Amino acid sequence: DGGITQSPKYLFRKEGQNVTLSCEQNLNHDAMYWYRQDPGQGLRLIYYSQIVNDFQKGDIAEGYSVSREKKESFPLTVTSAQKNPTAFYLCASSRYRVSSYNEQFFGPGTRLTVL
Amino acid sequence: QQQVKQSPQSLIVQKGGIPIINCAYENTAFDYFPWYQQFPGKGPALLIAIRPDVSEKKEGRFTISFNKSAKQFSLHIMDSQPGDSATYFCAASENAGKSTFGDGTTLTVKP
Numbered sequence A: 001d002g003g004i005t006q007s008p009k010y011l012f013r014k015e016g017q018n019v020t021l022s023c024e025q026n027l028n029h030d031a032m033y034w035y036r037q038d039p040g041q042g043l044r045l046i047y048y049s050q051i052v053n054d055f056q057k058g059d060i061a062e063g064y065s066v067s068r069e070k071k072e073s074f075p076l077t078v079t080s081a082q083k084n085p086t087a088f089y090l091c092a093s094s095r096y097r098v099s100s101y102n103e104q105f106f107g108p109g110t111r112l113t114v115l
Numbered sequence B: 001q002q003q004v005k006q007s008p009q010s011l012i013v014q015k016g017g018i019p020i021i022n023c024a025y026e027n028t029a030f031d032y033f034p035w036y037q038q039f040p041g042k043g044p045a046l047l048i049a050i051r052p053d054v055s056e057k058k059e060g061r062f063t064i065s066f067n068k069s070a071k072q073f074s075l076h077i078m079d080s081q082p083g084d085s086a087t088y089f090c091a092a093s094e095n096a097g098k099s100t101f102g103d104g105t106t107l108t109v110k111p
Helices: none
Strands: A004-007 A010-013 A019-025 A031-037 A043-049 A064-066 A076-078 A087-094 A110-114 B004-007 B010-014 B020-025 B033-038 B045-050 B056-059 B062-067 B072-077 B086-093 B099-101 B105-110
Touching (some): A004 A087, A019 A087, A019 A110, A076 A087, B004 B086, B020 B086, B045 B056, B045 B072, B072 B086
Parallel strands (some): A010 A110
Antiparallel strands (some): A019 A076, A031 A043, A064 A076, A087 A110, B004 B020, B020 B072, B033 B045, B056 B062
């Protein structure tokens, strides 16, 4: 089955700790994205990557870092510098600038709670 | 500056009603307008999408109406069912680039 997997589903972190959220896709998509979703709010773009070894900041990149060493993987690190990290994190992928239709495929999400 | 504005924030209809969710955009270079459906605790999934060269697209009970001159598009759900209760997001993108999302509409369909 093709798709996007995120792990873990739930993650608890103590204040001051860095945590890394995993995102893997087997859709052969070039582009990958990380969004943050707070209760009752929309999707805010954290980082995105169009190709391997390249990524750009989104609207709320402060306190987060990413890497794109492989086409299939786009891990997100939530650092201790992120003031309010408790949220639902969504990873997505798409065929960036390849097709006229830019459907994004989303993973199931990771719910991060800071204790 | 929010490039895609979505309304209403929440919507309650009776079963069989026709909820309508509206979105307005500012960037005239946008050329792809999808709607996503999200159930609680899940990731969003593409519901239906339209390009600006057509004014309407229908897939099953879901219809997108597109008004290019007004820079607006809307989602209509015919014969709504309790199973349609979810959060709906509109989005827009340019040249298959990254998408800009609306803030979402929480729809509740009462039995």
